[in-house]
Amino acid sequence: MADKGYLEQFTRREKELETLFARPADPDTIPIVNPKALRTALEDASMRSSEPIERFLKSTCYRKLVKVNQATLRKVEDLRTDFPNFSEAIDFYLRCVSLNLRGKMQYLSAPPILLNGPPGIGKTRFADHLAKALSTEYHEICCSTVTASFILSGTSNAWSESKPGKVFEYMRIGKTANPVMLIDEVDKLRGDYRYDGFGPLYGLLEKNTAKRFIDENFGMPMDCSHILWIGTSNELTPIPEPILSRLRTIEIDPPNRAQMRQVVRSIYRAILEENHDWSRSFSDRLADEVIDRVDTLAPRTVKQFLIDAFGNAALRSKGRPDCALTTGDLFDAGPAQRPRIGFIQ
Numbered sequence: 001m002a003d004k005g006y007l008e009q010f011t012r013r014e015k016e017l018e019t020l021f022a023r024p025a026d027p028d029t030i031p032i033v034n035p036k037a038l039r040t041a042l043e044d045a046s047m048r049s050s051e052p053i054e055r056f057l058k059s060t061c062y063r064k065l066v067k068v069n070q071a072t073l074r075k076v077e078d079l080r081t082d083f084p085n086f087s088e089a090i091d092f093y094l095r096c097v098s099l100n101l102r103g104k105m106q107y108l109s110a111p112p113i114l115l116n117g118p119p120g121i122g123k124t125r126f127a128d129h130l131a132k133a134l135s136t137e138y139h140e141i142c143c144s145t146v147t148a149s150f151i152l153s154g155t156s157n158a159w160s161e162s163k164p165g166k167v168f169e170y171m172r173i174g175k176t177a178n179p180v181m182l183i184d185e186v187d188k189l190r191g192d193y194r195y196d197g198f199g200p201l202y203g204l205l206e207k208n209t210a211k212r213f214i215d216e217n218f219g220m221p222m223d224c225s226h227i228l229w230i231g232t233s234n235e236l237t238p239i240p241e242p243i244l245s246r247l248r249t250i251e252i253d254p255p256n257r258a259q260m261r262q263v264v265r266s267i268y269r270a271i272l273e274e275n276h277d278w279s280r281s282f283s284d285r286l287a288d289e290v291i292d293r294v295d296t297l298a299p300r301t302v303k304q305f306l307i308d309a310f311g312n313a314a315l316r317s318k319g320r321p322d323c324a325l326t327t328g329d330l331f332d333a334g335p336a337q338r339p340r341i342g343f344i345q
Contacts, residue, residue, distance in 0.1 A: 021061065028105075029062040030177050032223045041220060044123045053218065054171060055164075063177035064224060066108045066136040075133035082266035083126050084259035089115060089250050093130065108134055108178050112205050112229035114186070114244070115238055117239065117252030120298035122263065123232040127182045136228070137179035139170040143189040143197075153200040154217035167204065167224060168215035178226035186243075187233035198243050205229060205246035260295045268304050271310065281317075283324040290325050305330060 009031040021035045038061060041053055076093050079086065096110040103109075115123045124140070131138035141151065154165035164172075170181065183189075189197040203209035210225040231247055233239060255263050268286040290309075294302050309329040317323045 024060070024062050026064060027127070028065050028067065030065060030223070030226075031061045032063050032171055032177055033061045033220060035061045037220060053220075059172055063171070064175060065105075065177050066134070067106045068097050068108050068134070069106070070101070072097050072108075072134060073101075076130070079126070082129065082263065082270075083122060084262050085121070085253055085255040086115075086126050088192050089113070089126065089130075089252070092248070092250065093134075095259055107226075108136060108228070109226065110228050112231070114231040114233060114239075114247040114249045115252050116233045116244075116249055118254055118273075119234050120300035121252060122299045123252060124184055127180060127230045127232070130230075131180035134180065137174050137176045139174065139179055139183070140182045140184055141166045141170075142184045143187075144185045150216070152204070153213075154215040154343075162217050164215050164217040165200070165329065167200070167213065168218050168222065169229075169300075171222060171224065177223070178228060180228045181215060182229060183224050183229065183231045185233065186231040187235055187238045188296075198240055201243055201246070205243070255299075257295060260299075261291050263299050264291050264295055264302055265297060268306060271303065271306055278310075278314070281321055281323050282313070283322075286325060287327075289327050290330065293327055293330050 021039060023029070023031075038053070057098055064313055073094060076090060076097060079090050083090070092113065093110060096109075100106055100109055112272075115126070117123060127140075128138050143151075150165060152165045154163060154168060165182070170179070183201075186201075200213075204213055204224055204227070207225045210227070211223050212221040214221055215225040223248075236244065236249070265286055272282065272284070294305050297305065306325070309325050312329040312331075313323050313325050316329065
């Protein structure tokens with residue numbers, strides 16, 4: 001029985017290795033980890049027990065490079081409807097996609113950017129929707145609670161509680177080599193006397209060095225040079241100049257009153273799309289008088305108000321199949337309870 005168990009374990013291991021190292025038939029795939037180097041590491045007794053390397057056995061060394069086409073341009077252009085105050089960022093990506101279309105292989109590629117602006121105006125949501133428009137994956141790294149660089153590049157195996165960083169994990173579980181990777185609130189990234197919180201970004205934001213990014217826990221070079229980096233910030237002062245020099249900074253202004261009405265409708269549609277179980281009983285259209293009550297709020301606050309209003313409307317309707325939001329479903333939006341965006345006139 002012991003021999004049979006060992007044989008089954010050996011067979012399973014061989015199948016895992018076959019999947020790991022086999023080059024896919026799809027010509028648009030590239031190795032993000034050198035297959036030969038990884039095989040050598042797996043055969044090395046000192047590396048065999050490495051958990052991050054073992055994790056790769058559940059995956060493959062190869063990732064797909066997403067391509068662009070004319071439809072990509074239309075999808076990016078369509079973002080103006082939901083994000084009217086992000087015109088400069090949309091124009092930037094339209095130029096990038098247009099250049100990608102002139103390439104031989106038409107692979108999606110764009111330099112790293114930084115979206116700087118007040119909190120709550122939709123920067124994170126824009127990055128998510130942009131990834132959808134570009135037909136690639138979206139990963140998010142939140143820096144607001146980070147106190148050291150290991151959130152990005154992992155911790156050494158020499159530590160008892162070592163673990164890989166977010167970049168390695170997202171690339172390991174992802175299917176694409178050129179996802180959108182958001183570094184949210186990068187201005188809040190912090191280090192201490194031992195670690196520079198921004199340290200890994202110096203290499204990750206440069207294509208030449210990103211090709212050989214090493215997560216301290218994984219210990220092997222990983223090709224991260226195709227990632228589309230987007231940073232968000234509320235202020236530029238805390239960000240080191242060498243990092244800013246690696247990013248194209250785009251200032252995002254709060255939406256004006258007219259733009260905010262578009263944003264409110266967009267948020268309403270998004271809530272419906274995200275909640276298929278119950279959204280079918282609600283109207284596709286948000287009444288103008290409801291928009292009038294919330295169009296001076298920050299986008300993030302609008303979503304909170306609308307979600308509460310959906311609940312109030314459901315409670316009010318007492319099980320009726322069709323329902324539409326009314327101003328009565330909104331909580332009191334008086335000055336004391338209505339957190340305004342502050343700069344919408």
